[in-house]
Amino acid sequence: MVKIAPSILSADFARLKDEIQEVEQAGADWIHVDVMDGHFVPNITLGPLIVEAIRPHTSLPLDVHLMIEQPDRYISQFAKAGADYISVHQEACSHLHRTIYHIKEQGVKAGVVINPATPVAMIEPILPDVDLVLLMTVNPGFGGQKFISNVLSKISQVRQIVNENDLKVDIEVDGGINKETAKDAVKAGANVLVAGSAIFGASDRRQALSAIRSSCE
Ligand code: DX5
Ligand code: ZN
Secondary structure, three states: OOEEEEEHHHOOHHHHHHHHHHHHHOOOOOEEEEEEEOOOOOOEOOOHHHHHHHHHHOOOOEEEEEEOOOHHHOHHHHHHHOOOEEEEEHHHOOOHHHHHHHHHHOOOEEEEEEOOOOOHHHOHHHHHHOOEEEEEOOOOOOOOOOOOOOHHHHHHHHHHHHHHOOOOOEEEEEOOOOHHHHHHHHHHOOOEEEEOHHHHOOOOHHHHHHHHHHHOO
């Protein structure tokens, strides 16, 4: 069963509560929250205050994607704010195993993320310890970019390792997901799809969500 996680990066921030409730009613499975610090990526977005503000307005899991340097400094704040999943970039962690256990100690599910140019080998040793692997299908920083199809082979590699070792790990993709690319990502082995502009950029969110969902059935 494929899960769809609309990314609020492409939502109207002045109407964030309504935007989230609209996609929840339209059938979203998770809410994806993109945190950017202007250092790890060129853009700056939001912090724990916004996570705390939206938490009471949805019953969906909040999937917090940290695109920040030194994520350990902020993990407990995001956990207290109500994150259900916290994912950190392998490229931002010099002690990845320690950081993943830091997330788990807060009672939050832990994810690891890699950029399009980072090989799967960099996260292979941590796969038994995470709940979620997020494969970036664009270079992180902005919504509305084009899906990098070279990542499809990395999705298949992670799916193979997960299945062969019977790991309980979700495989998520993020960036440039629309009804065409969603189909390819799911075929390669992804089971969670982040979509920002394809959902919040559409006037009919229910239709946008169901178009993505039915394309991968
Ligand atoms: C990119 C973010 C994505 C972004 C995806 O750095 O991590 O979550 O919102 O946006 P779309 O779906 O428009 O590519
Ligand atoms: Zn993201």
